Amino acid sequence: MVARKKRPTRGLRARAWWVLRKNKTMTLTDIQNSICTGSEKSADSNLRRWLKALVNVGLVTCTIVDDGILNSNGSNCYKLVKDVGPKPPVVRDKGGVVFDPNSNQILPPISMGSLNAPSNSDTSAIHGGRGLEGV
């Protein structure tokens, strides 16, 4: 009997991007309930950091909604406002720069506007040929 080829596991952020594109609006708990297996290390803070970076570049907006939990300030509800494509945006560890592998461009923070956006040549220098799927 031939052994079946094992599928590689997709990254947490890649899976989160998939469900966010499908559902458009989700709380962090919804995202975790859909994609987490319970074995991930600090999935909550990982996703929170990533979503915060997406909010900073205007792909996602964040509002506080009532979660019905006693003594809770509510939970963050994330809404996808700009769907850049099927490949998940990559947030660089250094400086929190967000790279969009669909357009091969670095997304500028919304507060700074496009004036500060690096040109295409700068972009290639920044990601310097590193794997783009490293999420």
Next chain:
Amino acid sequence: MKSHFVKTSNYQRFLEFLAAVEGQAPKEGRIINVNGEPGSGKSRTMDHVGADRNAIYINGMPGMTVGYLRDLLAYELGCPGGTRLQQQQAINRAFSERVPMVIFDEAQHGLHKKAECIEFLRCTCEQVGSVLVLVCHTSEKHRFGEHKLAHISTRISAVVEFKQANLADTVLYFNELCDITVDSAVAQLALTQSKGRYRLLANACRTLEDIAQSLGKSALTIDDVKGVLLCEDAMKALRNKSLSQKAGN
């Protein structure tokens, strides 16, 4: 309350069928129909499986056409633009490289014009042996078996009906997500009140944690929650409230 996906009996059954279809069904018959009542976990399961496999997700809508589907597939596979022929060739190439699973939600919207949209997806999937999952509400499932749609119905290799949670699912759900321990009698009470709907089970889980906190306990028995409403359908509660207000007037 913890937050992660719970592998319920519905999910396990879906995976069994999926493995069987992927491994044994002929390429032209790799279609699975998933149906179920609201709250039975269809969407959550599709989210989990789809995200894990990077599936192509298509949300069915009234009036959708083959042209729309071709454009959508091309966009999702990163090969938009060009003539129809070029687009189809690019889609076929991408399919043969990736062999993606395709999830067609609200699949009943693909049934008009002799199910030409589903037929288009079937042809595209068939070439590389991709699995096509057709998701619909229970009330729509009979439409896939109509005589005039025999070209589709004969190729559906598996029909997976998602059912409301049973006691084993409820116990598993509480064991995995609840921060406190509950016995099976409490699980049975939550199951009865929620009628097996997972959305309401999550509410019951939170209520149980609140009760345990107020009692200073880390485990609850049926005596602690006797007569307590653990969860309630929000819309039903609203209806009851307005009815009682009318009666009061």
